[in-house]
Amino acid sequence: MDHATDVLQDVAPQLRALRRRRGLTLEGAAQRAGLSPAHLSRLETGNRQPSLPMLLSLSRIYGTTVSELLGETPPERDPIVRAGRSEPVEADGWIYRQAGGAGRAMQCLRVHIPFATSTDIVRVHPGEEWIHVLEGRVRLALGDAVHVLDPGDSAHYDSLTPHRVGAATQAGAELLFVHTLIQSPAAELCLGNGTPHSR
Incomplete structure (x- = not known):
């Protein structure tokens, strides 16, 4: 103490x-x-x-x-994240793969999201988020505005704005997701709503 x-x-x-x-x-x-x-x-x-x-x-x-x-000296980190080393984690239909290093100020993920439903949770929390659509179409609700993003489209927003992310295509969508929250396990991310488990 x-x-x-x-x-x-x-x-x-x-x-x-x-x-x-x-x-x-x-x-x-x-x-x-x-x-x-x-x-x-x-x-x-x-x-x-x-x-x-x-x-x-x-x-x-x-x-x-x-x-x-706090005067802490961070350990040397490997800047490379190899595709084969990222174990997928699933939570409520959302499938997460780490796309960035652990212990950083930003958390980077590759995420498969299921088709949007009326039960998708609206999130509000400190930080910023950036998403980039790789496959499928994504429905992004920011406050009262709803945007549909196609492959290649991106969005960068303050996550204190009430937001909801879901796929606009039946097969789901694949996206890159970066957020600036304190490092947290998948259960605390603003994606999905269930208990994470390895696939």
Whole structure:
């Protein structure tokens, strides 16, 4: 516990240095992070310990990662993802294959999605999403607007906008999907709705 407290204390001067390096005032950074200037000031002086969501928000604003804020040195990662090493995982008809490395700020997947139904769940959560259609047609609902995407079409949107993704063709559709959430297992993705299991 003492070590964790020491690590969080070490974050305080780093937060101030990163804000200044980005040329942001205390008020400007606090507004972007949804904090009061007084609260951010206490974080920067070590008088208040940041929560993980606060660290995530501030790291994005300052163009860094939570790991770097905490002074962690990430292990060397293999940048190549080989097709044969990606085991498909299924959840509620959605089939996921990892298309990016683990432990990154973005999660990249190749996904087969089933034909859209009226029971498809509308999702709302922090982050951004990007989809690119490889095969079939995709119906993307963003707020009140509905878009049909053909192979080669892409969409990039703020995932705080209520959204729903489904195939517009009976055989389903294949797409590339990238999102900027905290790393999470397939069960926590905004695709599908069931418990994931290996195929």
